[in-house]
Amino acid sequence: MMNAKRFQIYLEHTQHVRLQTLARERNQTMASLIREAVDLFLQQTDASGVSLQDPLWSVIGTADSSCPDTSP
């Protein structure tokens, strides 16, 4: 595959099982299904007018809440 980049992701158990089942039914690899899903997500995100550059994405996971709440 041209211009493919390899990286590792973790799926939840149920996601993995459902994806495996779907791959068997469609006679496709799980990797190709994941690539399809990513394309679909990106297309729909663009079509909805919501940019992946939206500031909301940029604040996700930016803090730790490990400090105890000091509210009175």
Add this chain to the structure above:
Amino acid sequence: MNSTVFFDTTAFEALICRDHPGHAAARRYLEFSVIRKTPLISSRHILYALADTLRRRTPGVPAATIINALLTSRMVRFESLTPEDESEAWRLYIEMDSPWWDFQHCATVAQLNRLGIRNVFCFDSQYARYGFKTIPEDF
């Protein structure tokens, strides 16, 4: 049926704080709501409460920077409380007379009722007790 989902302070907190127990679920829900084109809404009073929470619990993270970033988001629309919402919130506050129902909850409930919204994205069991559908369901 109104499919709009309202973001509570706890939803933003879960999204922002990577060690929040609901972080993964919140992020997953946000991604799915984008795919489903679910209308997302919140309120300015929620943001100000979030600013207070961040200032208390995440020192070193500039709460104002995060709030300003959220205010410029096109994914979530931020409404303001109307004078009628505030009056209704105060009525609810007196009526509920519970330590679990602070004014912020009452203001949110008043706003949700006015907007006809029943879905609340939150990590707060109080909304379910008041009859709202809370999201994410699998958390």
